[in-house]
Amino acid sequence: MIKKTENRKIKLVGITGRMGSGKSLFSSFLKKKGIPVYYSDRRGKILMNQIILIKKNIIKYFGKDSYKRNKINRFYLSEIVFQNPIALKLLCSIVHPWVSLDFKQWMFSVSIQKKIMYVVKESALLFESGSYQECDFVITITSSKKNMIERIIKRDNLNENQITYRLKNQISDKKREKKSNIIIKNYLSTHHLQKEAEKTHKMLKKLIT
Template sequence: MKFFLIGITGKMGSGKSLLSSFLKKKGIPVYSSDERGKILMNQTKIIKKNIIKHFGKDSYKKEKINKTYLSEIVFKNPIALKLLCSIVHPWISIDFKNWIFYVQKKALYVIKESAILFESGSYKECDFIINITSPIEKIIERIIKRDNLSENQIVNRLKNQISNKKRKEKSHLIINNYSSEMYLEKKADRIHELFENLYKHQYGKRR
């Protein structure tokens, strides 16, 4: 299989999912680690067993992951967050490899979107990494609308995510998302053009 693996990451509320959605509209396969992680936490028995073992029975409510309860624990404690990642990420890694193998055989490039691309170590698999940044006030505004969290809750969660400085050191492209959705859509156009041209240069004509 010949394709480029592009990692898209950024702090919560930065706009990484929006950028990914614009690329998906162009027919580019997008794997959302965050979304798949939620599904796996709900469906994989061994994940459920280990989460309950370490974080308690309240981690699940009516057989579904209790996101509010679990978030309050892991986003206040970096050690707890690392433990949760160690439980879930190996299964995300397997799920991603299966997704690549069975679904994406004809892709020029694929997107792996993850808030913890660096923390999980999966950035090492990527050929190119895009980091999205955004002003803190914009992030807070977006997350309040999206998740109905308080400003204090958002700030506490952001503190436990890897810093933008460290993200930038390991990224190939930085996108500062402080404008409109149209701005990100134009960025998606340029990214798509870039990787189409890179594919043509490295592997020859488009499949």
């Protein structure tokens, strides 16, 4: 049972899940309800291309192949960090401080808007980065391995073996669930996930008001 949090103007809801779980889609349904959503992973990729200091440090530790035509080489970097937890922590330590600052600037920009009860921070690395500690509520989206693999194959240029290996090196659903307030099981249709988002939105409104 979720308890009401202390009185604060705007609550922060963290949404996370393993790759292909459907967390971005779930967040998009809340966005359609008028809830501001900060997509941490997308912003992180943008910042890796924009911030010179990030570029320098990534090239320093991961090599010149980390960038192609002055843009982050996602495939090359992913092959390294998803095979080595230490490498993933190093990459997070380079990028996360900038994402954190970018999020604070975004949070300030949305805080001046009226009638916003809560905002969403969507992040695959919500627990790895420690960002979950800033959240009033944490939602974990789970799905079956089969469904996640099918979604990722459609979305990314990866084969099943590559996807399976990366999923193994991400925090398990069990560990995520222990630190989460709400668990959403995305095993059925997109329509079902949308209904879950609507139910969650109503629940959060009741808890916050």
